[in-house]
Amino acid sequence: MNTILLFIFSMIYFNSQAQEGSMIRIETENFAHVLKIGLDHKLYQTYIGTKLNNNAEYEAVSKENIKKFVVNDGNPLIDLRHAAYPTFGTTNLFEPAIRVTHNDGNPSLELEYQKHSTKKIDDNCIETIIKLKDPQYPVFVELHFKAFYKQNVVESWTVIEHKEKEPITLYNYASSALHLDADKYWLTQFYSDVVEEVRIEESQLTKGIKIIDSKLGVRTNMFAAPNFFLSLNSKSTEETGEVLAGTIAWSGNFKFTFDLDNNNELRIISGINEFASEYSLEPQKVFKTPVFIYTFSNQGKGLASRNLHSWAMNYGLKDGNKSRLTLLNNWETTFFDFDEKKLTNMFSDAKTLGVDMFLLDDGWFGNKYPRSGSTSGLGDWQATKAILPNGIGYLMDQATATGVKFGIWIEPEMINEKTELYEKHPDWVLSLPNRAKDVYRTQLVLDLCNPQVQDFVFKVVDDIMQIKSGVSFFKWDCNRMMTSAYSNYLKKQQSHLFIEYTNGLYKVLDRIKAKYPNLEMMLCAGGGGRVDYGMLNYFTEFWASDNTDAFNRIFIQWGYSYFYPALATCNHVTSMGKQSIKFRTDVAMMGKLGFDIHVGGLKEDELKFCQDAVVNYKRLSPTIWKGDLYRLVSPYEDTRAVLMYVDKEKNHSVLFSYTLQPLTDPNYGLVKFKGLDVNKKYKVEEINSMPHGRKSFEESGNVCSGDFLMKIGLKVSSSQPESSVILEINAVE
Ligand code: DGJ
Numbered sequence: 001m002n003t004i005l006l007f008i009f010s011m012i013y014f015n016s017q018a019q020e021g022s023m024i025r026i027e028t029e030n031f032a033h034v035l036k037i038g039l040d041h042k043l044y045q046t047y048i049g050t051k052l053n054n055n056a057e058y059e060a061v062s063k064e065n066i067k068k069f070v071v072n073d074g075n076p077l078i079d080l081r082h083a084a085y086p087t088f089g090t091t092n093l094f095e096p097a098i099r100v101t102h103n104d105g106n107p108s109l110e111l112e113y114q115k116h117s118t119k120k121i122d123d124n125c126i127e128t129i130i131k132l133k134d135p136q137y138p139v140f141v142e143l144h145f146k147a148f149y150k151q152n153v154v155e156s157w158t159v160i161e162h163k164e165k166e167p168i169t170l171y172n173y174a175s176s177a178l179h180l181d182a183d184k185y186w187l188t189q190f191y192s193d194v195v196e197e198v199r200i201e202e203s204q205l206t207k208g209i210k211i212i213d214s215k216l217g218v219r220t221n222m223f224a225a226p227n228f229f230l231s232l233n234s235k236s237t238e239e240t241g242e243v244l245a246g247t248i249a250w251s252g253n254f255k256f257t258f259d260l261d262n263n264n265e266l267r268i269i270s271g272i273n274e275f276a277s278e279y280s281l282e283p284q285k286v287f288k289t290p291v292f293i294y295t296f297s298n299q300g301k302g303l304a305s306r307n308l309h310s311w312a313m314n315y316g317l318k319d320g321n322k323s324r325l326t327l328l329n330n331w332e333t334t335f336f337d338f339d340e341k342k343l344t345n346m347f348s349d350a351k352t353l354g355v356d357m358f359l360l361d362d363g364w365f366g367n368k369y370p371r372s373g374s375t376s377g378l379g380d381w382q383a384t385k386a387i388l389p390n391g392i393g394y395l396m397d398q399a400t401a402t403g404v405k406f407g408i409w410i411e412p413e414m415i416n417e418k419t420e421l422y423e424k425h426p427d428w429v430l431s432l433p434n435r436a437k438d439v440y441r442t443q444l445v446l447d448l449c450n451p452q453v454q455d456f457v458f459k460v461v462d463d464i465m466q467i468k469s470g471v472s473f474f475k476w477d478c479n480r481m482m483t484s485a486y487s488n489y490l491k492k493q494q495s496h497l498f499i500e501y502t503n504g505l506y507k508v509l510d511r512i513k514a515k516y517p518n519l520e521m522m523l524c525a526g527g528g529g530r531v532d533y534g535m536l537n538y539f540t541e542f543w544a545s546d547n548t549d550a551f552n553r554i555f556i557q558w559g560y561s562y563f564y565p566a567l568a569t570c571n572h573v574t575s576m577g578k579q580s581i582k583f584r585t586d587v588a589m590m591g592k593l594g595f596d597i598h599v600g601g602l603k604e605d606e607l608k609f610c611q612d613a614v615v616n617y618k619r620l621s622p623t624i625w626k627g628d629l630y631r632l633v634s635p636y637e638d639t640r641a642v643l644m645y646v647d648k649e650k651n652h653s654v655l656f657s658y659t660l661q662p663l664t665d666p667n668y669g670l671v672k673f674k675g676l677d678v679n680k681k682y683k684v685e686e687i688n689s690m691p692h693g694r695k696s697f698e699e700s701g702n703v704c705s706g707d708f709l710m711k712i713g714l715k716v717s718s719s720q721p722e723s724s725v726i727l728e729i730n731a732v733e
Helices: 003-017 055-060 064-071 076-082 300-316 340-353 391-402 420-424 451-466 494-515 550-561 581-588 604-626 706-711
Strands: 023-027 031-037 043-050 098-101 112-122 125-133 139-148 153-162 168-173 176-181 185-191 199-204 208-213 224-232 242-249 254-260 265-272 279-281 291-297 327-329 357-360 405-410 473-476 520-523 541-543 569-573 592-595 628-633 640-646 652-659 681-687 702-705 723-732
Touching: 023 055, 023 125, 023 139, 043 076, 043 176, 043 242, 043 291, 076 265, 139 300, 153 168, 153 176, 153 279, 153 300, 176 242, 176 291, 185 254, 199 550, 208 224, 224 254, 242 254, 242 265, 242 300, 279 494, 291 300, 300 628, 327 340, 340 357, 340 391, 340 604, 357 473, 391 405, 405 451, 451 494, 550 569, 550 581, 550 628, 550 640, 569 581, 581 592, 581 604, 581 652, 581 723, 592 604, 604 640, 604 652, 604 723, 681 706, 702 706
Parallel strands: 327 357, 327 592, 357 405, 405 473, 473 520, 520 541, 541 569, 569 592
Antiparallel strands: 023 031, 031 043, 098 168, 112 125, 125 139, 139 153, 153 291, 168 279, 176 265, 185 199, 185 224, 208 254, 224 242, 242 291, 254 265, 628 640, 640 652, 652 723, 681 702, 681 723
């Protein structure tokens, strides 16, 4: 049958057979996710993609294989490829979203549609809840979809409960199952290691299953990031192509399964990694899966990122609409070697730089076993008298007197064996009986499944907040993953460990957020090994990497920018790289700026440069933090990186250009701008020049139309390796 005939046939077929109300549309401004109740009462996904103008035509969009479930033509094996939430045990032959064993040992689940409802949360957000039930067993599944209209983002999760007499066992319990039909599928994934965060790899999916997951328990995305792009038909670029972006708000083990079948149909199952985690669910208790977040763009990855940034700033990131504190941190200048005098001098350094806050890092605590290195003290959260005789309160007072805020480092989920805490509570650590402890970074993980440990971790923050008027900021670190994990608290239910640890952590963070709603906190895990939207619900920002060499940071920060907004990404100017202070500062300014340098060691012109840069940053940061990001030239494809942020009114923009290798092409540097208003005129000025006053951008001060800047562009880059240019672009007239 040719395509036109098939189309007409399907139109007639669907129009005559479809039941009233049998289609459920999850819609945003530009994309739609469409579900349909089959004649067999099961729920199917028929479409995900760019929104159609005419709703009735969703009936006709699916390919021939979709009609089979409506026909109910006796071929259920093929039908279930499109199941909206595939089950296991009866006729589904593909990767399930849910797998259950009932009280009588029956290992199968069927889910039929019962009812659905939609609820307007606010003018921008509608929640759809679809209730499914096993026809033979009292097991209930609710599929939840929250659609954010302007952001073009959907959050989806699942609620599972039952009324059997005894607990049922859940073996699979995904948050989301999506079905895509395209000719080809290109997966972009992000992989990491300590100091090598968010490397990017794009590859075409082949038939079979591809999994991106974590089994690390805590610091869960140390190796694989919980984010992906899936481009349809061909590779997408920044500006072109159909692309689905997905991420999960879960800070424990996660899993994305890409199941490409023999018909070239793709299912993406996303959620908690069920590995070693079968879950015994008590009757009447609710199992709520974490939120899977996705957006669909038909204009490439750039728009997908902007959608996610906008969602994050409005919904996903703690205080995403507020401002952030610039800071001076002491980690890379002092490590564990400091005392009261050194610190109070650094308060003055922070003031001299012009930043808002001083952040005291690791090494301030422990008395019986002082934290003079990484082998002791972790867990004893009292200031070390030998180096800080007047305690934290004195430091707070001194910082206030100097005119800067005071923040502090903690790593409250972890413990050194050489501590009073361990002497008192050896049973509070995760460690296997009859096996040697795996002491990674000479520390162990506390058992957050245990409510007493949860209380302890809450108290670490609460006690510090009770000193004087409390600190302004916490850096919450986490420097190891789980190995040899066993919870004394869970006893025979060890398969709950990975889930209950994460839930325990969230309980603590919920208490902190409730008691200190305005407290700003940085999420850290030996760099960015823990960034996900589960944690960012509690944290205002994250530490991107312990690799602070500005050259490497360009790649790392670029990688994060796909899924996380600039105001959440902490970048510090350090002395790790040997580049000029200008290059290092310019690189840090593309996100949330901080310093971790020996201010007294700066030459006069370097200090002046930093001070001016902080002033500039304060002026530019509303646009960097809240504007739209356009990635113009990728360091992964070129010898330079160029990106720009444009405010929502298209009046103000900041462009960053970083040259990595010498540019030899005579036309080097020409870049077309994006996101401006064609009808406006803009003054383009170089800022942060160094030596002070010398510009590398020859056209600085020129006025050009948005039309010209976007169609023709300007030569923005300097030709020298490891050099940078920042342009401030202001609408004039
Ligand atoms: C790892 C972090 O990433 C560093 O910034 C620093 O805080 C150290 N931990 C302290 O132990």
